[in-house]
Structures are given as C-alpha cells and as structure tokens.
Amino acid sequence: xxxxxxxxxxxxxxxxxxxxxxxxxxxxxxKKTDRLLYDSKDKDIDSFHLKRALKCYQQQRKQxxxxxxxxxxxxxxxxxxxxxxxxxxxxxxxxxxxxxxLAVLIGLVMKINERSILKVLGITEGTLRQRYSNGLNKLxxxxxxxx
Amino acid sequence: MLQNEVNxxxxxxxxxxxxxxxxxxxxxxxxxxxxxxxxxxIEKRIVSDLNxxxxxxxxxxxxxxxxxxxxxxxxxxxxxxxxxxxxxxxxIAYYKKIxxxxxxxxxxxxxxxxxxxxxxxxxxxxxxx
Numbered sequence: 001x002x003x004x005x006x007x008x009x010x011x012x013x014x015x016x017x018x019x020x021x022x023x024x025x026x027x028x029x030x031k032k033t034d035r036l037l038y039d040s041k042d043k044d045i046d047s048f049h050l051k052r053a054l055k056c057y058q059q060q061r062k063q064x065x066x067x068x069x070x071x072x073x074x075x076x077x078x079x080x081x082x083x084x085x086x087x088x089x090x091x092x093x094x095x096x097x098x099x100x101x102l103a104v105l106i107g108l109v110m111k112i113n114e115r116s117i118l119k120v121l122g123i124t125e126g127t128l129r130q131r132y133s134n135g136l137n138k139l140x141x142x143x144x145x146x147x
Numbered sequence: 148m149l150q151n152e153v154n155x156x157x158x159x160x161x162x163x164x165x166x167x168x169x170x171x172x173x174x175x176x177x178x179x180x181x182x183x184x185x186x187x188x189i190e191k192r193i194v195s196d197l198n199x200x201x202x203x204x205x206x207x208x209x210x211x212x213x214x215x216x217x218x219x220x221x222x223x224x225x226x227x228x229x230x231x232x233x234x235x236x237x238x239i240a241y242y243k244k245i246x247x248x249x250x251x252x253x254x255x256x257x258x259x260x261x262x263x264x265x266x267x268x269x270x271x272x273x274x275x276x
Contacts, residue, residue: 006220006221009221010219010221013221014216079219079220079221079222083215084212084215084216084219088212089216104213108210108213108214108217109213109214109216109217110217111217129171129174129175130171132174132178133170133171133174136174136206136209136210139209139212139213140205140206140208140209143205143208143209143212
C-alpha cells in the first residue's frame with residue numbers, strides 16, 4: 001500500500017460513501033491496474049489512473065441508492081483530522097447532479113490536474129467551470145439550509 | 148502523482164458580461180484563475196455591489212470546505228487494515244474462480260468413495276450368503 005492507495009481510498013470513500021462499495025471499488029481498482037497500465041498505449045499515467053478509478057466508481061455507483069439512510073461508518077477508514085461537518089458532504093452527495101458532484105470531487109477536493117480531468121471526462125474547460133459553479137452553488141445552498 | 152499544476156491557466160473574459168457570465172466569473176475570481184484585466188473588472192464590481200461581495204464570500208467558504216475535505220488523511224493503521232481486507236478479498240475471489248473445479252473434484256472423490264462402499268457392501272453380502 002502506498003500514497004496512491006491512500007489517495008484512491010479517499011476518492012472512493014468520498015464518492016461511494018458506503019463501506020462495502022468502497023472496499024469493492026478499491027479491490028477492483030488494484031486488481032488489474034499494474035497489468036493494464038503495462039498493456040496500455042496511453043502514455044499519460046495520470047489520465048490512465050483517473051479513467052480507471054472512474055470506471056471502478058461507475059461499476060459500484062449503479063448499485064447505490066443515496067436516498068436511503070446513509071451510514072458513513074468505516075471500520076477501516078479513520079480520518080486523521082476530522083473537524084469538518086461531514087453531513088454537508090453527504091447531503092451534497094445525495095442532492096447534487098452526478099456531473100457536478102464528480103467535478104467538485106475530482107477537481108476541487110482531490111485537486112486532480114485539470115488537463116487529465118478534461119481529457120478523461122471529454123469535456124471543454126467551459127463545461128468544467130460550469131460544473132464547478134453549479135456544485136459550489138449547491139454546497140452554498142446546503143450550508144444555508146443547515147444553519 | 149495526479150495532483151499538480153492545478154488551475155495554473157488563467158482565464159480571460161472578452162464577451163459581454165451577462166448575469167450568467169458574471170456567475171462564472173465570480174467563481175473564477177474566487178479560485179484566482181482570472182487574467183489581470185478580468186480580475187480588475189470583477190473586483191470593481193465586487194467593491195460596488197454588496198450582493199456580489201456576499202456571494203464571493205460564500206463561494207470562498209465553499210472552496211475552503213472542499214480544501215478541508217481534500218486534506219483529510221486516512222491513518223496508516225487503517226491503510227494496513229484495508230490492505231488485509233484486500234488480501235482476504237483476493238483469496239475469496241480466487242476461491243470463487245476455482246469453485247466449479249473444486250465442486251467437480253469433490254463430487255468425483257465422493258462418488259468414488261461411495262461406489263467403493265457399495266462394492267464392499269455387496270461383496271460382504273455375497274460372501275455371507
């Protein structure tokens with residue numbers, strides 16, 4: 001396990017929320033990544049990892065239902081500095097449009113470089129900025145409601 | 148890996164500033180991505196418009212929230228536990244993969260033992276008679 005494992009564990013935990021789905025996604029991610037990376041003709045390593053992570057995310061996403069009560073308890077994930085209101089994030093996960101949610105997560109939270117995001121999502125800069133804007137406005141709305 | 152050169156490119160707005168464009172411009176301003184001209188232009192508006200100023204503060208607060216989430220770190224102990232979990236999952240996946248062969252092998256051995264038993268029983272009965 002290395003920094004990459006830690007990085008993607010956070011990505012799956014913040015996007016898939018439920019422990020069983022998170023573990024499954026991480027397991028899928030690491031199952032064939034090395035071999036696929038070796039076989040891949042894509043020389044852009046960052047885009048390769050992001051594409052692979054999003055694929056594993058999508059596989060699990062289909063089975064998730066965020067409308068039911070979310071239990072954000074992980075037996076294996078214990079955050080080192082948990083001093084933020086995670087409920088806001090859970091509500092954002094539940095209410096935001098999928099595209100906006102992903103843009104905020106990978107661009108603003110995980111801070112993955114924009115070149116890779118644009119390449120992997122196949123969108124223009126303008127679209128990405130629009131999604132950031134929508135996502136941030138949703139976060140503001142949620143923050144207002146919780147006050 | 149992955150996290151570098153974030154938002155290094157600046158954006159310039161040359162179109163007419165409609166309310167829609169202004170919304171995006173404020174977000175870009177808060178993310179400090181605007182070029183010098185657009186930055187000055189929006190700053191002028193923010194200073195003179197209280198609502199815009201408030202909006203800007205809210206966006207900055209939302210961006211800070213995202214930053215804080217990004218700074219969450221999983222403890223090393225948890226990563227270790229996760230590693231064990233994944234190890235266990237690999238073993239389960241392997242057994243799932245070889246399950247058909249395993250069932251076949253067990254059935255073959257079982258039927259062999261059963262036939263041997265039946266043979267012995269028949270032989271015993273025949274000898275007794």
